[in-house]
Amino acid sequence: MATRDDDADESLEPQGWTRRDVAISAAGLAVFLGAWELAVRALDVPAVVLPPPSSVLTSLVSIIRSGAVFWHLGVTLTEILAGFAVGASAAFVLGALIAQFRIVDRLLYPYIVAFQAVPKVAIAPLLVIWFGFGLESKILMTAVIAFFPILVNTVVGLRTVEQDRIDLMVALKASRWQVFRYVRLPTALPFIFAGLDVGIVLSVIGAIVGEFVGANAGLGYLLLVYNNDLRIAAMFALLIILAALGIILHGVVQFVQRRVMFWSAPRAGSGGP
Amino acid sequence: MTARPAVAVASLDKAYAARGGRIQALRDVSFDVGHGEFVSVVGPSGCGKSTILKILAGIVRKSGGAIAVDGEPLAGPSDKIGIVFQSPVLLPWRTVYENVVLPVEVRRQPLAPARERALGLIRLVGLEGFETRYPAELSGGMQQRVAICRALVTDPAILLMDEPFGALDAMTREHMNLELQRIWMESRKTVFLITHSIQEAVFLSDRVIVMTSRPGRIDEIVPIDLPRPRSFDLLTDARFGAYARHIRAKFGSQAMFA
Ligand SMILES: Nc1ncnc2c1ncn2[C@@H]1O[C@H](COP(=O)(O)OP(=O)(O)OP(=O)(O)O)[C@@H](O)[C@H]1O
Ligand SMILES: [Mg+2]
Numbered sequence: 062m063a064t065r066d067d068d069a070d071e072s073l074e075p076q077g078w079t080r081r082d083v084a085i086s087a088a089g090l091a092v093f094l095g096a097w098e099l100a101v102r103a104l105d106v107p108a109v110v111l112p113p114p115s116s117v118l119t120s121l122v123s124i125i126r127s128g129a130v131f132w133h134l135g136v137t138l139t140e141i142l143a144g145f146a147v148g149a150s151a152a153f154v155l156g157a158l159i160a161q162f163r164i165v166d167r168l169l170y171p172y173i174v175a176f177q178a179v180p181k182v183a184i185a186p187l188l189v190i191w192f193g194f195g196l197e198s199k200i201l202m203t204a205v206i207a208f209f210p211i212l213v214n215t216v217v218g219l220r221t222v223e224q225d226r227i228d229l230m231v232a233l234k235a236s237r238w239q240v241f242r243y244v245r246l247p248t249a250l251p252f253i254f255a256g257l258d259v260g261i262v263l264s265v266i267g268a269i270v271g272e273f274v275g276a277n278a279g280l281g282y283l284l285l286v287y288n289n290d291l292r293i294a295a296m297f298a299l300l301i302i303l304a305a306l307g308i309i310l311h312g313v314v315q316f317v318q319r320r321v322m323f324w325s326a327p328r329a330g331s332g333g334p
Numbered sequence: 335m336t337a338r339p340a341v342a343v344a345s346l347d348k349a350y351a352a353r354g355g356r357i358q359a360l361r362d363v364s365f366d367v368g369h370g371e372f373v374s375v376v377g378p379s380g381c382g383k384s385t386i387l388k389i390l391a392g393i394v395r396k397s398g399g400a401i402a403v404d405g406e407p408l409a410g411p412s413d414k415i416g417i418v419f420q421s422p423v424l425l426p427w428r429t430v431y432e433n434v435v436l437p438v439e440v441r442r443q444p445l446a447p448a449r450e451r452a453l454g455l456i457r458l459v460g461l462e463g464f465e466t467r468y469p470a471e472l473s474g475g476m477q478q479r480v481a482i483c484r485a486l487v488t489d490p491a492i493l494l495m496d497e498p499f500g501a502l503d504a505m506t507r508e509h510m511n512l513e514l515q516r517i518w519m520e521s522r523k524t525v526f527l528i529t530h531s532i533q534e535a536v537f538l539s540d541r542v543i544v545m546t547s548r549p550g551r552i553d554e555i556v557p558i559d560l561p562r563p564r565s566f567d568l569l570t571d572a573r574f575g576a577y578a579r580h581i582r583a584k585f586g587s588q589a590m591f592a
Contacts, residue, residue, distance in 0.1 A: 225423040232391045233440040234411045243440065247427045324427045324468050 112294035121298035130283070134302065137279040140196060140268040141310070144203020145261055152208045152260075153253070156215025161241065173212065181206050182270050189275040199271035199279070206267035207260035211253070218252025219245050251325070254318040261310045265303060338405040339366040340492055340524040341390065347398035348385055358549035359385045363399070365543055365555060367492075370522045374535035375543045376581065382550025383528045384420060387496050390526070391417050403492070413441070416490035418498040420528075422477035424469040424484075430456065431465040434483045441488065448487060455483040459513065474501040479510070486517070492524045500530060508566060511537060515563060536577045537564060544584050553584055 078086075094114045100106070101113040108116065124130045155173075158165045185202050192198040219241075226244045235243065272281025280299055287295045348360040359382040367373045375383050388394040390401065392411035401408040403415070416437075424433045431452060438448040456465055459479040469477055478501055485493060499507045515538060518525050529535050535542045536558055544553045558577055560568065568574045 225419060225421060226425065228388070228391075228393045229417075229419070229423050230440065231393050232411050232415075232417050233437050234413075235440045239440055243425065243436070247425070322427075324470060 109291050109293055112297060116294040117297040117301070120292075120294040121301060124295060124298050124302075130280075130299075130302065133278055133280050133283045134306075136196075137268050137272070137281065138306070140199040140203055140271065140279065141261075141264045141306075143196070144200040144267055145207050145264040147200060148204035148207035148264070149211050149257060149260060151204065152211035152256070153215055156212045157219060157241075159212075160216050160219035160245075161237070173209075177209050177213075181267075185270055185274040188271070194275050194277060198274075199268050199276065202271035202274075203264045203267035206270075207264045210259040210263065211256035214252045214256030214259075215249065218249030218256075221248055221252065223248055250322050254314065254322065257318075258311060258314050261314050262307055265307045265310065269303070339402075340369045340371070340404060341367040341526065342402040342405075343386075343390075343399070344401075345399040346386070346389065346396055346401065348382065348389065348394070349397045361549040361551055363550065363552055365552060367524055367526055369491075369524055372518055372525045372527070372538055372540045373543060374527045374529055374539040374541075375545060376529060376532055376535050377543075377545030377550070377553075378547045378585065379530075381545045381547035383545065384496055385550070387417070387494050387526070387528060390494055391415060413488070414490055415492045415494060416485035416488060418478075418481050418485045418493070418495040420496040420500065422469070422474070422481040422501075424477055424480055426469050429466050429468055430461060430472070430480050433469065433480055434487050436484060437488050443488070451489070452483065452487050455486055456480075458517070459483055459510075475503065475506050478502065489521075490523070492526070495525065495527045497528055497530060499534070507534075512565075514538065519563060532578050532581050533569070536560075536574060536581070537566075537568065542577075542581060544581055556581060 098113045098115060101111055112120075155169070159170055159173075160166075181202075184205070185198075188198040188201050188205075192201060223244070226248065227240065230240045230244055268279065269281035269284070272279040273285065276282040280303060284296055284299050287293075287299065343366070344364050346360055346363040347358075349356040349358050363382075363386065365373075375386065377383055385394060389396050390403075390408070392408065392415075403412055425436070428436065434452045434456060435445065435448055438445060438452075453465065456462060459482060461476060461479055461483075464472065464476070469480070472480070478498055482495075482498060485495075499510050502510060511534060514525075517523070518538075525538075527535070527538065539558050542556045542558060544556060545551065546553045556577065560571075560573060560577075
């Protein structure tokens, strides 16, 4: 019971931030950027090694103004969302089967654990060979990377036993499916969403890695192009865009979680951030 | 009592498998509960009261002995039995109303006729206006009242209750005792109530089963011969005091009552 409110407070949203907290945070950022700018200028660091924040900002503005980045952003976002959808669905279905049926657990779990030990990045070149330079190989790369944390969390969540709730269902002669639907799945949701949260951030990595290995579009591809041209400030600008993308996607997952798990949201106030 | 009691328990044994051996929770427990009878169980903590209830509910398997409900051997959970657990066990993602009708849904009975009954029960326990609230918005006592509605919604002939009022304050508890007596007198259900309170047991019951611990056995079954309906004026009655003292004496120096 006591953990409910703690869970809600664990979100990364600036919930409960006072004006003063925001001011402190902004001041900290300003000091950091100022020091960076001064250091680069004072020590005469070549822009190819480390550009000052001012030129990163200029670069970011011109990249966005020119509009060219949006098409690449669209490609990467498509890969992320499609890959996440595929990976999450597969992880959920497989996780539910593993948690519910001992035989599936014994048959598959050892291989899944073994496969998890393989650095997924290492199979990216294989995926390109099998599925080509198009979207498919990136979607699969993303799906594979997002898959594991969601699978593991689904299995752990569904195996979390609230004995009292199970007893209640048993006393009502509930079928296995009813126990799953009425009790096990809702009880597992906090775990599943924790997995989805990690999975969506990993999906961004998956898509970029996929593009690094072989692509002709996307932000990862664009990073390589800028790198080749030694446009370091533009690379930093892309990193900012990627970070913003990750934060937004994480926020979307949190938003959906609050909607789906309405009962564990703090009820006082609007329930929004 | 009728020839075929509502619940007949004969030589019930229960041993839990535990780390480093077995825990003998119940040994040779025998008692009957007649149709429409109100029977309470009191005994020290850990003497196996909840274990008896869980065996009757079909949640826990017995190790030995025989149990019959309405003359038929008990095989797993029965539709004739409604249960209130020691904690409310509400599903936090369901509203008060949805929690109350859960047994109807799970048993795939028609919801329309159950709706009236559910709303009536919610009114009966004083939760009118809370139908669409979620358990997190309710106090512990209110949650337990929802659990009581849930146990009654399918109109079971037998009601098993495990310290249902343990979490309530004294005032609400007395009020709920009167309500339970009223529900029981109106519906003529068979009630099997576990409680920590000797006063509650004497006040409500036709008979009180007194247990001893390690392993749980029946010490004595005390018939309570007091007129119905009972009101709290009875608390100052000499006969009431005599019953309570008699049962309390059974526990000797084991002070376990809060
Ligand atoms: N699932 C279990 N596994 C092992 N031992 C158990 C289990 N459930 C209960 N026991 C043991 O059985 C004994 C009786 O437990 P039970 O819960 O029936 O007691 P109780 O009379 O209801 O106690 P209380 O008044 O505190 O609720 C205890 O010694 C307990 O440790
Ligand atoms: Mg108990």
